[in-house]
Amino acid sequence: MASAILTAAAPRQRSAVPGFGITFGLTVLWVSLIVLIPLAALFLKTAELTPDRILAILTAPRTLHALKISFGLSLAAAATNLVFGAVIVWALVRYEFPGRRVLDALVDIPFALPTAVAGIALTDLYAANGWIGRLLAPLGITVAFTPLGIFIAMVFIGLPFVVRTVQPVLEDLDADLEEAAATLGAGRWTTIRRVVLPAVLPAFLTGFALAFARGVGEYGSVIFIAGNLPNVSEIAPLLIVIRLEEFRYADATTIACAMLVASFALLFVINALQRWSQNRTGRL
Numbered sequence: 428m429a430s431a432i433l434t435a436a437a438p439r440q441r442s443a444v445p446g447f448g449i450t451f452g453l454t455v456l457w458v459s460l461i462v463l464i465p466l467a468a469l470f471l472k473t474a475e476l477t478p479d480r481i482l483a484i485l486t487a488p489r490t491l492h493a494l495k496i497s498f499g500l501s502l503a504a505a506a507t508n509l510v511f512g513a514v515i516v517w518a519l520v521r522y523e524f525p526g527r528r529v530l531d532a533l534v535d536i537p538f539a540l541p542t543a544v545a546g547i548a549l550t551d552l553y554a555a556n557g558w559i560g561r562l563l564a565p566l567g568i569t570v571a572f573t574p575l576g577i578f579i580a581m582v583f584i585g586l587p588f589v590v591r592t593v594q595p596v597l598e599d600l601d602a603d604l605e606e607a608a609a610t611l612g613a614g615r616w617t618t619i620r621r622v623v624l625p626a627v628l629p630a631f632l633t634g635f636a637l638a639f640a641r642g643v644g645e646y647g648s649v650i651f652i653a654g655n656l657p658n659v660s661e662i663a664p665l666l667i668v669i670r671l672e673e674f675r676y677a678d679a680t681t682i683a684c685a686m687l688v689a690s691f692a693l694l695f696v697i698n699a700l701q702r703w704s705q706n707r708t709g710r711l
Contacts, residue, residue: 472680484681489657496574497663498689501642504581508638509631512589520597537584542647549580550652572654577662580648585638592634596627632701636694643690
């Protein structure tokens with residue numbers, strides 16, 4: 428009893444590094460300046476409009492089509508990156524082959540490449556007279572200046588998010604677990620489904636969410652290959668820029684708020700699935 432009282436009365440040893448108070452204060456300050464205040468200003472500007480005007484802006488055919496293009500193609504591109512990103516990660520982590528380090532470095536090119544440069548390169552490549560475009564033209568496939576071109580651009584810029592999110596998780600997964608499953612009679616697909624997939628599923632969902640978020644907000648690499656035709660290949664970020672150039676600031680912020688709310692809702696669902704997967708994996 429006496430030792431417990433002495434322990435409770437003993438002064439706490441101060442940490443050599445800044446403690447919770449200063450780090451929490453700096454965190455709140457920085458997040459407020461960078462995230463919360465700009466978002467609050469966005470919603471306040473939109474609040475200047477009446478509910479009828481907001482509804483009219485969001486239900487306009489041009490706005491609906493632009494939102495459909497941005498969100499629909501972003502989801503499709505993220506799902507595509509999820510599949511092919513998994514194949515790339517598996518090859519990079521589980522196998523040794525000539526040029527593996529070069530391939531690993533090439534994955535990061537969309538990170539470092541300016542978006543305008545990426546857009547120009549993709550447009551030149553997939554135009555009717557481009558290296559790939561001229562091969563697709565006889566088949567009746569047009570990529571540049573169509574929604575298909577937007578999809579390819581989003582796949583290009585979103586691939587690294589999936590690969591770099593899943594790769595360290597798969598590297599930490601001991602290959603002996605797969606060999607143990609094989610010795611117990613499990614086939615390849617059973618091993619992947621019962622051993623590998625539960626461990627990497629949260630990382631897959633995180634990579635999918637990051638790739639989707641990047642695709643929704645992408646502007647520079649898309650506008651060059653999109654063609655930017657209203658009701659055909661116009662993305663929502665471009666429509667926001669057009670409204671700003673027209674000095675229709677409230678209209679622009681209304682579309683931006685709609686994108687923000689929809690993105691938050693989808694990311695919330697993805698994060699909920701990620702937590703469920705982590706909890707389920709922990710129970711297993």
